[in-house]
Amino acid sequence: MKFILRMFVIILPIALISFFYLYINDDDYYPGADYRNYNLPQFELNELYSQSPISNKDIQGTYLINVWASWCITCRVEHGFLVKLSNKNIPIMGINYKDDRDDAINWINKFGDPYKLIIHDFKGSLALDMGVTGAPETFLVSNGEVLVHYRGEVNTMIWQDVFTPVINKYELFK
Amino acid sequence: MLVEIAQFLTILSTGLFFLNFSFSFLFDSKDQHIANLVSKIYTHSSLLLVTSFLIYVWLAVSDNFSVLYIAQHSNSNLPIFYKITSIWSAHEGSMFLWILFLVLWGALFNFVTDNLQDLKVKSMGIISIIIVGFLLFLLLTSNPFETILPIAPANGADINPVLQDPALAIHPPFLYMGYIGFVIAFAHAIAFMIEGNSSVKWEALVRTWSIAAWVFLTIGITLGSWWAYYELGWGGYWFWDPVENVALMPWLAATAFIHSISVSSKSSSLRIWTILLSIIVFSLSLFGAFIVRSGIIDSVHSFANDPERGLYLLAFIGILIIGSMTIFSSRLSMLTSGSAIKTFSKESFISINNIFFGVLVFSTMLGILYPLIYESIYEQKISVGAPFYNAIFVPMTVLASIFLFFSVEARWQRKFVIRSLINSMSISALISGSLVFSAYKIFNITGTWELISIFAGSLIIIRYLFVIWDYLLNNKYSNPFSVIAHMGLGMLMISIALNNELSSERALNININQSDMYQGYEIKLSDLKLVNNPNHDSVQAIFTLTDPLGNNFYLKPEKRKYFARGQITTETDIYVTLLKDIYITIGDQLKDGSWIVNIQFNYFIRWIWFSAIMMSFSGIMLIVSINRAKR
Numbered sequence: 001m002k003f004i005l006r007m008f009v010i011i012l013p014i015a016l017i018s019f020f021y022l023y024i025n026d027d028d029y030y031p032g033a034d035y036r037n038y039n040l041p042q043f044e045l046n047e048l049y050s051q052s053p054i055s056n057k058d059i060q061g062t063y064l065i066n067v068w069a070s071w072c073i074t075c076r077v078e079h080g081f082l083v084k085l086s087n088k089n090i091p092i093m094g095i096n097y098k099d100d101r102d103d104a105i106n107w108i109n110k111f112g113d114p115y116k117l118i119i120h121d122f123k124g125s126l127a128l129d130m131g132v133t134g135a136p137e138t139f140l141v142s143n144g145e146v147l148v149h150y151r152g153e154v155n156t157m158i159w160q161d162v163f164t165p166v167i168n169k170y171e172l173f174k
Numbered sequence: 175m176l177v178e179i180a181q182f183l184t185i186l187s188t189g190l191f192f193l194n195f196s197f198s199f200l201f202d203s204k205d206q207h208i209a210n211l212v213s214k215i216y217t218h219s220s221l222l223l224v225t226s227f228l229i230y231v232w233l234a235v236s237d238n239f240s241v242l243y244i245a246q247h248s249n250s251n252l253p254i255f256y257k258i259t260s261i262w263s264a265h266e267g268s269m270f271l272w273i274l275f276l277v278l279w280g281a282l283f284n285f286v287t288d289n290l291q292d293l294k295v296k297s298m299g300i301i302s303i304i305i306v307g308f309l310l311f312l313l314l315t316s317n318p319f320e321t322i323l324p325i326a327p328a329n330g331a332d333i334n335p336v337l338q339d340p341a342l343a344i345h346p347p348f349l350y351m352g353y354i355g356f357v358i359a360f361a362h363a364i365a366f367m368i369e370g371n372s373s374v375k376w377e378a379l380v381r382t383w384s385i386a387a388w389v390f391l392t393i394g395i396t397l398g399s400w401w402a403y404y405e406l407g408w409g410g411y412w413f414w415d416p417v418e419n420v421a422l423m424p425w426l427a428a429t430a431f432i433h434s435i436s437v438s439s440k441s442s443s444l445r446i447w448t449i450l451l452s453i454i455v456f457s458l459s460l461f462g463a464f465i466v467r468s469g470i471i472d473s474v475h476s477f478a479n480d481p482e483r484g485l486y487l488l489a490f491i492g493i494l495i496i497g498s499m500t501i502f503s504s505r506l507s508m509l510t511s512g513s514a515i516k517t518f519s520k521e522s523f524i525s526i527n528n529i530f531f532g533v534l535v536f537s538t539m540l541g542i543l544y545p546l547i548y549e550s551i552y553e554q555k556i557s558v559g560a561p562f563y564n565a566i567f568v569p570m571t572v573l574a575s576i577f578l579f580f581s582v583e584a585r586w587q588r589k590f591v592i593r594s595l596i597n598s599m600s601i602s603a604l605i606s607g608s609l610v611f612s613a614y615k616i617f618n619i620t621g622t623w624e625l626i627s628i629f630a631g632s633l634i635i636i637r638y639l640f641v642i643w644d645y646l647l648n649n650k651y652s653n654p655f656s657v658i659a660h661m662g663l664g665m666l667m668i669s670i671a672l673n674n675e676l677s678s679e680r681a682l683n684i685n686i687n688q689s690d691m692y693q694g695y696e697i698k699l700s701d702l703k704l705v706n707n708p709n710h711d712s713v714q715a716i717f718t719l720t721d722p723l724g725n726n727f728y729l730k731p732e733k734r735k736y737f738a739r740g741q742i743t744t745e746t747d748i749y750v751t752l753l754k755d756i757y758i759t760i761g762d763q764l765k766d767g768s769w770i771v772n773i774q775f776n777y778f779i780r781w782i783w784f785s786a787i788m789m790s791f792s793g794i795m796l797i798v799s800i801n802r803a804k805r
Contacts, residue, residue: 002510006503009450013457013499017492023546024468024484031470073246073327098742123742 032151033162040144041129048096048104048118056144062172063091063116065139066154067127069099070107072135078153079111085159086114090173094118097127097135142172176229177241181319183226188309190219191302198299203369209289212298219302220281227274230318234261239330242320243267249330251709259343265467265483266318268346272463273308275347276354280305283358283383292374296365301357307490315483339405348394349421353459355387356428360456363449364498367505377439377448382800384435384452388428389793395421396786404746409679409757409774411782414563419538420462426538427455430531437521440586444521446509447528453498458535460491470546518590523581530574537566568623571667575630578660582637598640606632617676624671631667634660655796662788669781676754679774685767693775695756696720710736712745715760715769719749729758755779 044055066082068075086092094115096104101120108118121127130139133151140148140163148166150158167173194215201208234257239245247267248260262268280301287294312318359380366376398418399411412418431451438444468484502509515521541558548556583599584590610629613619619628638657644650682690682697689698701716712734720726732745749756754777761770 002506006506009499009503010496013492013495017488017496019543019547020464020468020470020488021485021492023550024470024488031468073242 034149043126048120062142067095067137070103082114180226180229187219187222195303203295266316293365297361300361345397352391358383359452363452392790424458430528520584572630602636627671631664634664655792658792662785666785669778672778676777683768694722710734
């Protein structure tokens with residue numbers, strides 16, 4: 001009886017802790033990353049600058065979608081990396097999320113514009129359909145299909161570990 | 175400048191707490207000088223940390239947005255109250271608050287007890303090393319003092335509007351006080367086993383502290399449930415959200431623990447379980463912190479995602495748990511000295527119920543782990559929800575309440591015998607049976623488990639009514655705290671069953687000045703207003719409801735748009751009556767101009783919270799009475 005109890009109280013915690021260790025120490029473990037594939041939802045919204053209508057057919061091919069807002073401090077941190085990516089000719093579409101139009105335009109004027117175009121999602125309806133929980137979030141989309149959904153700041157490390165394997169697998173941006 | 179001072183004070187206190195730990199373990203803890211020294215060092219290091227926290231509060235109140243964390247989670251337009259509460263609206267600050275509470279529990283214990291009280295020196299040492307572990311976690315992986323000079327934003331960000339709510343602002347502090355309060359029992363259990371003197375009555379030393387922590391935890395969970403109901407618009411009282419479960423597990427274990435204390439303080443026969451439970455309760459509290467802060471599970475509550483933090487916490491918790499379990503298993507012979515438990519004695523029933531509590535904790539743990547295991551094998555996300563938990567919790571609770579029912583009559587250390595067939599037990603069973611029958615006949619309640627729960631719940635309540643009756647008439651002693659707490663449990667079971675059976679909801683489309691009928695109530699959308707407020711605009715819908723008797727009342731749900739984040743939230747409006755809530759929310763406007771209106775009839779939901787409050791109230795009364803008896 002004592003032996004069983006002894007084994008139980010030692011082995012159970014060790015098993016639990018090892019499980020969690022393996023779970024989070026996995027090299028691919030990025031809690032913000034989601035690799036489920038699904039189609040980009042249908043939308044009809046306005047472009048931020050021109051305020052002309054924009055929908056799925058206006059964005060074709062392979063690109064990143066970055067959800068950002070002027071009120072989001074992490075987006076400011078992330079922004080420099082996005083500018084670098086756009087300089088490497090990687091197309092980025094912006095979704096301006098629940099933001100005031102003037103604030104958003106001022107923000108872009110101040111920090112630079114890495115975006116091909118910016119969808120003004122004032123109500124957050126497209127973002128809601130895409131499963132956005134807050135800004136910043138970044139999606140890798142190819143031919144209307146979402147391949148990667150990343151919640152949180154994208155930086156050099158995340159780009160290499162989360163996005164690059166998928167880009168290499170499908171031979172995108174060639 | 176101030177922020178650097180705060181950070182420096184925190185680092186300094188980390189060093190002092192470590193010194194305290196070393197002193198309490200290196201030197202003879204029976205020595206009066208050492209005991210005084212350890213107590214003094216603790217007081218000083220906790221003063222440093224409290225000062226540091228107060229400076230941090232001042233930084234938040236004075237809108238010092240050069241502090242990264244404050245810039246991200248506060249805003250110059252917020253009322254002062256929410257500037258302060260923004261400190262615990264995210265990971266770093268809430269961790270700081272958690273540590274503050276840990277320090278304060280220790281400080282309170284240090285202040286009110288004599289320095290030579292059994293186990294005190296070693297317990298203070300153990301508390302100190304736990305504080306050091308958390309402080310290092312704070313400073314190394316989640317530093318709230320980080321600055322963003324020189325580009326401090328002018329107005330800060332804004333805290334999520336759903337978090338701008340009094341219930342939310344106070345529910346985390348209550349929960350943290352509860353979780354971390356079990357450190358006193360944990361530290362004493364470890365000190366007791368290390369010192370190895372089994373004649374020390376360690377149960378008596380930790381009883382009040384553990385009940386206090388349990389009261390905080392109960393209130394914290396209840397407040398969280400209430401907040402989710404009316405502010406998040408979840409429209410119910412419990413959702414088996416992983417973070418709710420993570421709070422429920424230590425609560426269940428703690429409930430078993432405080433029952434176990436009263437058994438082992440009387441006969442020391444359950445001591446081995448009491449010690450084990452004190453370790454389990456504290457481990458589960460820490461496990462909760464790990465689950466929430468490592469980003470392992472998605473939930474409304476989950477904090478920033480950072481594997482580094484998860485690893486640190488896991489290592490720290492791992493050392494604590496495996497270390498204490500090793501000490502436990504090497505001291506088994508010391509703990510099993512008590513006499514065997516008599517069958518059908520009060521302690522036998524409490525032990526059986528402790529097993530039920532254990533099963534519930536284990537199943538909840540399984541519900542949290544299963545999706546993770548499944549995900550790592552099949553690379554698919556699944557979630558475990560209400561059907562799983564209901565299938566386990568309902569029968570277990572019913573069984574446990576039957577044993578509780580028998581334990582009322584049972585005596586400590588004596589076999590319990592039924593003296594005659596006509597006694598309060600059979601009468602209670604009879605009355606409960608007829609109550610269930612009338613519930614079935616008159617109120618048309620048909621769910622089997624609901625009826626069984628109502629039976630078990632009323633069994634408890636009526637049995638305790640007999641106890642009260644006996645006390646009033648024959649002046650027969652009864653433990654008033656047990657009576658109140660267990661009647662609360664009975665009420666909880668009945669309220670949950672009735673809520674489950676009777677509540678209903680429907681989505682209606684209503685145009686302005688039109689009306690619709692639901693459950694005999696006429697619901698008319700009589701007006702729509704635009705309201706301007708300091709930090710948000712809102713659309714307010716005014717509904718006129720007419721009940722079946724022809725009485726009118728108004729409900730005014732809103733949709734709000736907050737300026738700072740542009741976030742849109744839905745504000746419910748609730749009409750509260752004794753038996754039910756009428757809960758109304760407005761959704762989107764359709765193309766034909768009508769509005770989607772969600773209406774819910776939530777029966778007995780207030781009774782659920784009231785039952786929980788009754789339980790915590792009995793705990794508070796018990797603490798007061800123990801302290802009065804001491805004087």
